[in-house]
Amino acid sequence: MIPLIFDIKRYAISDGPGIRIAxxxxxxxxxxxxxxxxxxQSPKVQKLYTASKCIGAQDCxxxxxxxxxxxTRNGIVTDYEKxxxxxxxxxxxxxxxxxxxxKLYEVDELMQIIERERVHIEHSDGGVTFSGGEPLMHPEFLIKMLKACKEKGLHCAVDTCGFAPAETLLEVAKHTDLFLYDLKMLDSSLHKKWTGKNNHLILDNLKALATAGANINIRIPFIGNVNTHEDEVRAMAEFVAALPGKKPEVNLLPYHNIAQNKYNKLGQVYNSEEMREPTNEEIGSAKAAFVEKGCKVEIGG
Ligand code: SF4
Ligand code: SF4
Incomplete structure (x- = not known):
């Protein structure tokens, strides 16, 4: 199945080394x-509506x-039954x-778009990053893209939540220079509460990837009231430090409450009440916990 692409970001500087196309x-x-x-999140085409941009022209x-x-008085309303x-x-x-x-793209089409960015990529030691959503939900297409990029000598990163069959992940690893691997929390029941799934597969896959010698950058979305408690931070630091092979770099990504607008456009509810931005003290303590375990830590992407 060919996946839909929802964005192609040129000059991406937070998705791996150098200037990248994501x-x-x-x-x-x-x-x-x-x-x-x-x-x-949905693998299907979706319609987004921004009421503040609507001038009521009714061309639609x-x-x-x-x-x-x-x-209507609230703007254009879609009957999704029709x-x-x-x-x-x-x-x-x-x-x-x-x-x-x-939007659907063929491999060749995406490669043409990537090639147009080659100058910036080469001058900055950048590359191509496959992100999402979850690129590992589409392993056949992803591997075709990775092979095509590697044939052109491009550095390839895969940004993943790690929730995929282990064999898929390890196959993708054969063609990937760097994994940007999300780690959310070690408490499995909390992981299920906040993400809809427990973390057993994600943690097992991370160990398997490290055992296979993959180059891994751990990315932790750091969210007040979710994973900022010192016990949770310590557990994550110990887990990362105990991974086999070279110690991965850690990116702590402080949460910002900025997504409301996108949920509005989709007509979805954003339940952000329980979450908050982490304090500077929490960020500093978390950084110290990882540094103490020998990890290099960056704040932000
Ligand atoms: S069916 Fe009508 S409302 Fe739905 S996408 Fe097509 S034009 Fe828009
Ligand atoms: S934040 Fe969670 S739900 Fe959203 S794309 Fe990443 S893993 Fe998926």
């Missing part, structure tokens, strides 16, 4: 409460072949108040 796959097995890219209503749109997600309304909208998320 390709974002749609579809994720987790449902993290803090997810900043809620449009990444005129072109809709399914009669699925209505102009909507086929054909995208004609988005094409017709003069202000881009309606946008479609998710």
């Amino acid at each position: 390709i974002y796959f749609k579809g994720c097995p987790l449902r993290c409460a803090w997810c900043h890219n809620p449009e990444s 209503i005129e072109v809709c072949p399914e009669d699925a749109l209505t102009l 909507c086929t997600l054909c995208g004609k309304c988005a094409e017709a909208c003069p202000t881009k108040a309606i946008e479609m998320s998710g």
Whole structure:
């Protein structure tokens, strides 16, 4: 199955070394409460609507072949019983108040887009990063892309939540220079509460990847009231320090409450009440806990 791509970011500087092009796959097995890219979670095409951009021109209503749109006091409302997600309304909208998320690309098409960035990539020792969503949900396409990039001498990173069959991960590792591996928390029941899944597979896979000698950068979304408690931080530091092979670098990614707008566009609820931005003291203590275990720590991507 060819995955849908929901974003292609040029000049990406937080997704691995150097200047990179980051390709974002749609579809994720987790449902993290803090997810900043809620449009990444579903593997299907989605429609986003920004009411503040809508000028009520009604071009969308005129072109809709399914009669699925209505102009109300709250803006354009879609009847998803009728909507086929054909995208004609988005094409017709003069202000881009309606946008479609998710586009199919062939390997060759993506390679042409990547090649256009080669100058910046080479001058900065950058590369290509496959992210999401979860790129490991689409292993066949991902491996084709990785092979095509490696043939062109490009550095390849895979940004993963680690929730995938171990054999898939290890196969992908054969073509990957660097994993950006998310670690959320070690308490499995809390992991299930906050992401929808327990963390057994994720932790086992991380150990397997380290045992296989992969180059790994651990990324920890650091969220007040979620994983900032000192017991949790200590447990994560001990786990990372005990991984076999070279000690991975750790990126602590402090949570920012900025995703509300995207959830609004999708018509989804963002339950952010329990989460908060970590304090400077919490960030400093967490950094110290990892440094004490011999890990190099960066704050941010
Ligand atoms: S995506 Fe197509 S079917 Fe759905 S509302 Fe827009 S024009 Fe109508
Ligand atoms: S793993 Fe990443 S993309 Fe998937 S739900 Fe969590 S934050 Fe979002």
